[in-house]
Amino acid sequence: EVQLVESGGGLVQPGGSLRLSCAASGFTFSSYWMHWVRQAPGKGLVWVSRIKYDGSSTGYADSVKGRFTISRDNAKNTLYLQMNSLRAEDTAVYYCTKDSGSSSDYWGQGTLVIVSS
Amino acid sequence: QSALTQPASVSGSPGQSITISCTGTSSDVGSYNLVSWYQQHQGKAPKLMIYEVSKRPSGVSNRFSGSKSGNTASLTISGLQAEDEADYYCCSYASSNTFVFGTGTKVTVL
Numbered sequence: 001e002v003q004l005v006e007s008g009g010g011l012v013q014p015g016g017s018l019r020l021s022c023a024a025s026g027f028t029f030s031s032y033w034m035h036w037v038r039q040a041p042g043k044g045l046v047w048v049s050r051i052k053y054d055g056s057s058t059g060y061a062d063s064v065k066g067r068f069t070i071s072r073d074n075a076k077n078t079l080y081l082q083m084n085s086l087r088a089e090d091t092a093v094y095y096c097t098k099d100s101g102s103s104s105d106y107w108g109q110g111t112l113v114i115v116s117s
Numbered sequence: 118q119s120a121l122t123q124p125a126s127v128s129g130s131p132g133q134s135i136t137i138s139c140t141g142t143s144s145d146v147g148s149y150n151l152v153s154w155y156q157q158h159q160g161k162a163p164k165l166m167i168y169e170v171s172k173r174p175s176g177v178s179n180r181f182s183g184s185k186s187g188n189t190a191s192l193t194i195s196g197l198q199a200e201d202e203a204d205y206y207c208c209s210y211a212s213s214n215t216f217v218f219g220t221g222t223k224v225t226v227l
Contacts, residue, residue, distance in 0.1 A: 044221035045206050059214025062118050102210050103153035103168035
């Protein structure tokens with residue numbers, strides 16, 4: 001059974017940093033692209049970032065480019081999102097998803113990030 | 118990277134068919150057959166309903182179908198059921214390893 005479990009969310013001050021993790025199991029993690037998608041409270045889904053199965057290629061939404069970094073450790077079956085220079089508008093539930101044909105066929109339960117002073 | 122445009126809400130009676138549109142540009146929806154649709158019930162993680170414009174993942178009801186014409190993709194739900202009441206989002210590949218979601222549509226079963 002595919003499982004994606006996010007962690008690392010919490011309350012952080014504007015300008016601060018946070019690293020999210022996503023522990024994957026139930027599939028060959030090193031063979032799949034992976035995404036981060038976020039959803040602000042009461043708002044819609046927003047794509048954040050994607051990383052190739054070997055980590056050699058990444059893509060970012062304009063709103064996070066230069067501030068967020070996606071990475072992965074295939075030996076640990078774990079996906080990461082390093083978030084720097086956080087802003088109030090980054091407040092959201094962050095979902096880790098498994099890519100399948102440029103869609104997300106499995107989603108984690110999400111981890112909440114709140115950026116506030 | 119502007120969000121794809123979806124109607125804010127669509128409603129229908131049980132048994133009816135409804136269609137949700139998703140309008141993008143020639144840089145995203147119009148250029149790639151990589152449109153997907155997601156269903157999200159309140160407080161839950163999204164669920165993949167359609168991928169690559171019109172393909173259904175295993176386990177998704179055949180009442181859900183997808184299509185695309187030009188810069189607009191569509192999701193049709195036939196034989197509307199109470200359990201279909203949820204938010205629906207489209208998503209498209211948008212080149213250079215980036216994606217864009219739609220604004221979301223709330224489906225109400227009357």
